[in-house]
Amino acid sequence: MESVIKVTQLSKVFSEITAVSDLSFTVQKGDVYGFLGQNGAGKSTTIRMLLTLITPTSGSIEIFGYDLYKHRKEILRNTGAVIERPDLYKYLTAYETLQLFAKMSGVKLSKANFMDQLELVGLAQRANSKVRTFSQGMKQRLGIAVALVHDPQLIMLDEPTNGLDPQGIADMRNLILMLREKMNKTILVSSHLLSEVEQIANRMLIIDKGKKLVEGTVAELFHPDDTVVYIETNDQVRCEQLLKQSNYADKLMGVDIGGIELKLRKEDVPVLTKLLVENNISVLGITARHSLEDYFLKITTANQHVEPFKN
């Protein structure tokens, strides 16, 4: 596998705050790499270092196999990024915006090329509308068109769904997937929402307080065997007894006054429900969550000690 980004023992210390600490990870060619962490975890600081907007305190960054600081210009020429809200001129149209940024990057494109770029991000119909009339989602998508104007191989998106409504989030998700599938781009996308990353990324990294917690393929991390089912019944005591005497005994994880927790595949839930009903236990509610979701929830609930995630 060809690595596009290779970060090794990267740290960034701002006077009193260690924003990124000894962070190592690799993004492979063709990845949609989800970079996940709660607010303040160090995502933007890392992305800023990857774009040479700030200098690392220590560690190394290789992009396309070259040292970022020795080959800055060539690397950035092949990298596009949207960090935070894209800086756009509200009195320019979408078309004029692309024209301006193409000129600034020294790229010559025909009218048809510009229209293709706008088509790609779903803005061709609004090519001649001024940016000030755009929704946040449209501005974000125009920001991506700007980032793509010089046809980079690598794209970094810092929280691209922040502040978007559900439709805007879905459009952004589809756009990211299309960039990977149809245009073979490698994409690093940061988010504080596990569910968002799960839907678009093939690999992901979770950081907290600047440190790596978990990294792996989404398929590995979301292994179906690691689903936690929480079941509420009208008779917890009998339910617990029944489960302890059944095939589910080794699946039991915990019991509290509200319900019983089991480690179970989602597809096994109907069989479990049937067993309870046959034994005259009424099921009042069932929720199924992946244990990575539980883990992420614990991280994002401030100041809790969290054991490393084991999948």
Ligand SMILES: Nc1ncnc2c1ncn2[C@@H]1O[C@H](COP(=O)(O)OP(=O)(O)OP(=O)(O)O)[C@@H](O)[C@H]1O
């Ligand atoms: N220029 C700076 N000076 C001092 N501290 C900073 C600076 N930039 C970031 N930090 C601190 O570094 C830590 C990591 O911030 P960072 O913005 O990288 O987090 P994040 O994961 O991107 O979160 P968010 O999504 O909220 O931006 C935070 O504690 C932040 O306050």
